[in-house]
Amino acid sequence: MIILGEKYILTELERKRLAKKFSKIEYIKYRNGDVEEIIGKIEKALDGNGPKLIVLNTKAPTPNRLIAYLTNLELKGVSFVSIEHFLESYLHKCFISEDRTDLTYLENIKPYTPWQYFQKRAVDFFGIFWLFFFSWPFMLYSAYRIKKESPDGPIFFKQKRVGFGGKEFECIKFRSMVPDAEKGTPKFASKDDPRIFEWGAVMRKTRLDELPQMWNILKGEMHLIGPRPERKYWTDQFEKIIPYYNERHLVKPGVTGWAQVMYPYGSHHEDAKQKLMYDLYYIKYWNIILELKIVWMTAMTVIGKKGI
Template sequence: MIVIGDSYKFTKYDLEKLNKKFPQIVHISYKDKNVKDVIKAIKQTLDNEKGKKLIVLNTDVPVPDELIKYLTSLELEGISFLSIEHFLEKYLHKCYIPENPNDLSFLEDIKPYSKWQYIQKRFIDFFGIFWLFFFSWPVMLYCVYRIKKESPEGPIFFKQKRVGKNGKEFVCIKFRSMVPDAEKGKPQFANEDDPRVFKWGVVMRKTRLDELPQMWNILKGEMHLIGPRPERKYWVEQFEKVIPYYNERHVVAPGITGWAQVNYPYGANVEDAKQKLMYDLYYIKNWNIWLELKIVWKTAMTVIMKKGV
């Protein structure tokens, strides 16, 4: 794979996935380069590398006609090329967020669920939490026991206002996994090996057991079983200032688990929030039953293998 330009910075998680399909990834700089030099660099790379090839245009600036003509001529030789937008959706299953906030074409397919899609979602919600409760109630009782044993000075449940559909706040309920007053009045990101999390809290977070009480939020219609993770208003306001289109994730109701949660670890900064948004927007844009089932399967593997962080 040849990547021309560096508009999108691939994360280590992206590269881990891509290296399974593309053993060799070559980057060619595009910024402030003469188009003839870029074409020459592409030719040299193609001559040196054997096998099937893909060229990715990783740039936000207009591509000169000369380069477009060259790339289309390569298609006759079986060498395909994609824009970074289409590449991310096809191979990494996430939506590209351009740095230019004036490019509104990005929003065209980010829409609320249709009436039929919403009916399907609610059927999945009720069917899912019926069986989830059926199998998990003994586990939830054990969680209550362990929380009271390891952190008796605090409540069993952790209640916090989160931002839901259309930007409206609701009270999200979870099993408490941290010591009481963990934030001391100041919002903080949770991270791996967080000292505020007690021993059983670590297990609950890795297996997502702390999310089980949110079945009540689903019954009330505030959440779905699957959807973007609900975030606090404080963080939403911070992210809106620096991440284009962040509010688009609120066109649908949040979920206990989601495409971002099974593809990316807990966020610890703005860049992590942007990466998760890319997955959330892909989910909203490409929603279908098969994607829903895939998330259920990947969530189950996360719980069984304790891969959450």
């Protein structure tokens, strides 16, 4: 496979995932490059039994000479795919352009149909029944550990989050940080955040801290699966710098989601953008198979068999 250009820069995690699918990956820069030099690099990469897929990952103007060369390659059996379709087909995320010229998400990202919503609520009720059946001992033990390690604070942590339609609701979780950790300017939790006590770190890694949100699901404020709800402070910030950020509010948030099982904890607006790409893919291509896949991947995370 050849990735031509740097319109989108793959993350290290994505490079590792693609290395499992392609035996050889060549990265060829395009912007401000000499056309003949670029053709030479492509020829070298295609030599022998090398890659037969070229990802068009450039937004720079393409000279007729290069277009003619690429067209001839297609006649010889080389396949081409745009970076937008490549990300959706191979990495299961939607591309968000930096130049803000693509308005197609306003058409493509839609709320669930009545039939889709019925299926999601069926998954919600079926899921939380079995989730509570298997998790209540862990919930009791978590309550015990929270009071033991951080006795000055409450067991549950309640916080307003932005949900469906951009409206706020009160989200409930097991408290994983010391009391008053959220005072002052809000900030993301980091990997070795000193505000998180020992059992709190375990709960975050295994998603046990999210279990009380079964109550939010029963109330109809959340789904079992969906984009994770954020605080209004963060959504206001992200809306200003990340195109289409509020598209994720066309559906109800979830306890877990596609972004959660595909991308690690983030602490920067770039992480929020990466997660939005996965959220947009989830909404755009929602189906019951994808829903059940996320349930399975989350379960594997909880029992330590999978997770980032």
